[in-house]
Amino acid sequence: MLSRVAERLYWLARYIERIENTARLAQVHSQLMLDMPKSVKLSWYTLIEITSNEDFFDEHYDAKTEKNCCWAILGDRDNSASLMSSLWWARENVRTTRDSLPREAWIYVNELYLLVNENKEDFYVRSKRNALLEQIIRSCQAIAGMLDGTMSLNTTFKFLQLGTAIERADMTSRILDVGAFFVAQETEAQEMKQFESILWANILKSVSAYFMYRQAVQMEINGKSVIRYLVNDPNLFRSINHCVSMMQTQINVLPSSPEVNQSILELQQLIEQKIPFELGSPVLHNYLDDVQMQLSKVHNEFYSTWFHPSTTQETTQQQNQ
Amino acid sequence: MKIQNNYPHHAFFDEAISSEETPRDASKELFDHLNNMGIDELKERQKTAEKTIAQMGISFTVYSDKGNIDRLWPFDLIPRAIEASEWEKVSLGLKQRLKALNLFIEDIYNDQNILKDEVVPEEIILSSKDYRPESRGMKLKHQAWACICGSDLVRDHKGEFYVLEDNLRVPSGVSYMLENRSVSKLTMPEAFQDINIQPMHQYPYELLKMLRSISPTDSEDPEIVVLTPGVFNSAYYEHAYLAHEMGVELVEGSDLVVDENDCVYMRNIDGLQKVDVIYRRIDDAFIDPEVFREDSTLGVPGLMRAWRAGNVGIANAPGCGVADDKVLYAYVPDIIRYYLAEEPLISNVPTYLCSKESDCEYVLENLNELVVKPANESGGYGLLIGPKASQDELDTFKELIREDPRNYVAQPTLNISTVPTLCDEALEPRHVDLRPFILHGEQSYVTSGGLTRVALVKGSLVVNSSQGGGSKDTWIIELEDK
Numbered sequence: 001m002l003s004r005v006a007e008r009l010y011w012l013a014r015y016i017e018r019i020e021n022t023a024r025l026a027q028v029h030s031q032l033m034l035d036m037p038k039s040v041k042l043s044w045y046t047l048i049e050i051t052s053n054e055d056f057f058d059e060h061y062d063a064k065t066e067k068n069c070c071w072a073i074l075g076d077r078d079n080s081a082s083l084m085s086s087l088w089w090a091r092e093n094v095r096t097t098r099d100s101l102p103r104e105a106w107i108y109v110n111e112l113y114l115l116v117n118e119n120k121e122d123f124y125v126r127s128k129r130n131a132l133l134e135q136i137i138r139s140c141q142a143i144a145g146m147l148d149g150t151m152s153l154n155t156t157f158k159f160l161q162l163g164t165a166i167e168r169a170d171m172t173s174r175i176l177d178v179g180a181f182f183v184a185q186e187t188e189a190q191e192m193k194q195f196e197s198i199l200w201a202n203i204l205k206s207v208s209a210y211f212m213y214r215q216a217v218q219m220e221i222n223g224k225s226v227i228r229y230l231v232n233d234p235n236l237f238r239s240i241n242h243c244v245s246m247m248q249t250q251i252n253v254l255p256s257s258p259e260v261n262q263s264i265l266e267l268q269q270l271i272e273q274k275i276p277f278e279l280g281s282p283v284l285h286n287y288l289d290d291v292q293m294q295l296s297k298v299h300n301e302f303y304s305t306w307f308h309p310s311t312t313q314e315t316t317q318q319q320n321q
Numbered sequence: 322m323k324i325q326n327n328y329p330h331h332a333f334f335d336e337a338i339s340s341e342e343t344p345r346d347a348s349k350e351l352f353d354h355l356n357n358m359g360i361d362e363l364k365e366r367q368k369t370a371e372k373t374i375a376q377m378g379i380s381f382t383v384y385s386d387k388g389n390i391d392r393l394w395p396f397d398l399i400p401r402a403i404e405a406s407e408w409e410k411v412s413l414g415l416k417q418r419l420k421a422l423n424l425f426i427e428d429i430y431n432d433q434n435i436l437k438d439e440v441v442p443e444e445i446i447l448s449s450k451d452y453r454p455e456s457r458g459m460k461l462k463h464q465a466w467a468c469i470c471g472s473d474l475v476r477d478h479k480g481e482f483y484v485l486e487d488n489l490r491v492p493s494g495v496s497y498m499l500e501n502r503s504v505s506k507l508t509m510p511e512a513f514q515d516i517n518i519q520p521m522h523q524y525p526y527e528l529l530k531m532l533r534s535i536s537p538t539d540s541e542d543p544e545i546v547v548l549t550p551g552v553f554n555s556a557y558y559e560h561a562y563l564a565h566e567m568g569v570e571l572v573e574g575s576d577l578v579v580d581e582n583d584c585v586y587m588r589n590i591d592g593l594q595k596v597d598v599i600y601r602r603i604d605d606a607f608i609d610p611e612v613f614r615e616d617s618t619l620g621v622p623g624l625m626r627a628w629r630a631g632n633v634g635i636a637n638a639p640g641c642g643v644a645d646d647k648v649l650y651a652y653v654p655d656i657i658r659y660y661l662a663e664e665p666l667i668s669n670v671p672t673y674l675c676s677k678e679s680d681c682e683y684v685l686e687n688l689n690e691l692v693v694k695p696a697n698e699s700g701g702y703g704l705l706i707g708p709k710a711s712q713d714e715l716d717t718f719k720e721l722i723r724e725d726p727r728n729y730v731a732q733p734t735l736n737i738s739t740v741p742t743l744c745d746e747a748l749e750p751r752h753v754d755l756r757p758f759i760l761h762g763e764q765s766y767v768t769s770g771g772l773t774r775v776a777l778v779k780g781s782l783v784v785n786s787s788q789g790g791g792s793k794d795t796w797i798i799e800l801e802d803k
Contacts (some may be wrong), residue, residue, distance in 0.1 A: 096552050099571040
């Protein structure tokens with residue numbers, strides 16, 4: 001497989017996964033904002049922080065309103081990390097690798113693009129936003145399902161899997177960050193406790209893992225066990241642990257390098273360590289930050305091994321993290 | 322009332338409806354269907370077709386001052402029907418033509434017998450901007466120089482087919498021909514159940530077979546790639562489509578590399594992989610900066626070395642554009658007679674060569690009745706349509722012709738045929754041409770029909786999609802004995 005094509009496929013999968021997760025993130029946040037009392041400081045700006053868009057937001061928006069925050073991460077084409085930009089790039093990547101993908105890949109992604117582009121104003125309106133996000137999530141699931149159901153386990157598929165796995169791990173860690181922000185609040189532990197289960201249940205729902213969690217864990221929903229579940233559970237497709245295993249599986253059958261193997265190993269060790277978790281402390285957030293940094297390192301090794309082996313790891317315009 | 326009643330009469334040959342308002346044989350069953358549906362239903366289905374095209378993202382790129390825009394492919398629901406027995410004759414003529422042209426190209430780059438025998442004047446060849454001295458001395462497998470040809474056909478007022486021009490460099494449109502069929506199967510499924518329409522989707526397999534046949538290696542499984550200039554090219558959609566349908570890699574120039582042993586490789590995730598055949602969709606001038614334009618970043622340095630060393634097959638071969646010159650076109654009937662000792666089965670449109678003094682005089686005097694074309698343009702650019710031109714335009718062209726007679730040819734304005742097309746409230750006649758695709762490798766192949774292009778503006782003769790033309794599905798109909 002061509003290096004250029006491998007790179008585009010990898011990014012195609014990342015963008016699809018990112019679109020879905022951004023939609024999920026915005027959706028769960030809407031729910032949380034409805035459920036949480038005013039005393040808990042969870043603002044729409046948290047969305048901007050979780051997705052690392054603070055610089056862009058501060059430069060382009062004057063007020064941290066719901067409308068502004070939602071538009072910045074969903075509809076704003078000037079923000080290279082917005083859902084709309086990811087969708088645009090996903091479409092561009094599938095358009096330029098169409099020859100190696102099932103025909104439906106192009107049609108599905110193109111359809112999703114047309115849908116969102118025609119209705120993007122809905123991102124502004126609370127009552128319509130959730131319906132559109134719901135449709136986006138459903139479309140992304142359909143795309144992933146179609147690829148799973150029609151492709152052979154060839155190199156194309158492997159790079160798609162790799163892109164999906166790394167992006168999913170990254171986004172799961174970001175979604176968990178919603179909880180990390182919460183636990184780091186300087187509020188009375190007792191007051192927080194009563195909302196804790198609502199928060200973590202919402203986080204589980206945001207990755208459609210609520211039901212699976214209920215089946216796996218029969219006790220009260222609390223932060224520690226949700227984090228353990230979403231980080232370490234070997235059987236949950238969205239757990240970071242599972243994503244790392246997915247990457248390991250693919251790397252074993254791709255022409256890989258010692259650097260790639262090493263960076264994945266380090267990530268594995270990070271996942272296996274006991275996760276720090278204390279109310280009123282930023283340690284969880286810092287831990288999730290470490291996970292994201294390690295993922296970024298893994299990503300760079302992919303670059304120097306397969307995509308641009310001879311050159312330095314320069315990133316092009318679309319490869320903004 | 323039938324849908325074809327009140328269909329406007331005019332002086333042109335209509336492909337579907339005779340002057341007595343009855344459908345011609347090939348279109349009879351089609352019109353039974355159209356009449357069953359009625360105009361409102363047809364308009365509904367036209368909308369469905371357009372929606373399908375948007376969803377499937379069938380588009381082409383238009384160059385403009387403001388950058389490149391992807392436009393949706395324009396499609397008219399009403400197909401154009403041609404009888405199979407008639408098409409059979411046309412396809413024989415097309416194969417004959419391409420075979421002769423390939424013999425001609427090989428002769429030009431080798432012994433030049435046809436020039437020595439003065440059948441074609443030498444200066445025409447040597448002054449052609451697509452003549453490539455870099456291809457001299459090359460002999461190719463199956464004499465396959467122009468392996469893919471898209472010839473434009475028109476019908477005159479009597480309904481006879483003429484070749485208007487041969488496109489031998491990087492002809493495009495075949496993917497749209499196939500997509501038109503897909504859309505029309507979706508929007509008119511009943512018709513396909515009842516009418517005996519020849520299938521056309523075997524084209525990509527025929528193309529692959531042809532490309533395999535020009536591979537320089539004996540390998541059972543030669544590595545074939547489609548070489549595209551990239552996503553901004555107007556035909557990028559087609560490049561991706563064909564690579565996809567053939568299951569081969571779509572590569573850009575920077576994906577390929579030629580080593581010191583003159584072999585071509587592509588840059589893969591696990592290193593370099595040898596390439597045997599390149600279906601290139603980049604013009605000669607850009608394919609190899611070592612030999613042609615130095616500033617080209619689209620091509621592959623060393624590609625000509627690899628080709629000349631016999632290490633890679635290229636379709637179409639470098640230099641085959643020499644037979645795609647509108648001046649040379651006038652000589653094609655003689656070329657067929659010279660190499661094949663046969664009479665041409667399809668005629669040329671009469672052509673005046675401004676390079677010939679007597680022709681030039683005639684052209685300058687009768688400019689307002691002629692169509693003037695620059696010898697080496699494509700896409701309908703730089704044309705003069707005499708009867709529709711202003712005095713200023715006529716004067717400008719007179720000047721242009723006098724300055725560079727070699728660069729201009731003129732043809733009588735043909736009364737090219739029309740086909741019923743869905744307009745606001747009824748079917749109206751619109752002018753059409755037809756681009757079938759002919760393959761030449763170990764074997765020859767002609768598509769079943771071709772890309773029908775239609776001038777959507779009333780009375781217009783311009784069918785190019787880049788200039789507002791549309792397209793239709795083309796049906797080759799096997800008539801059943803009744």
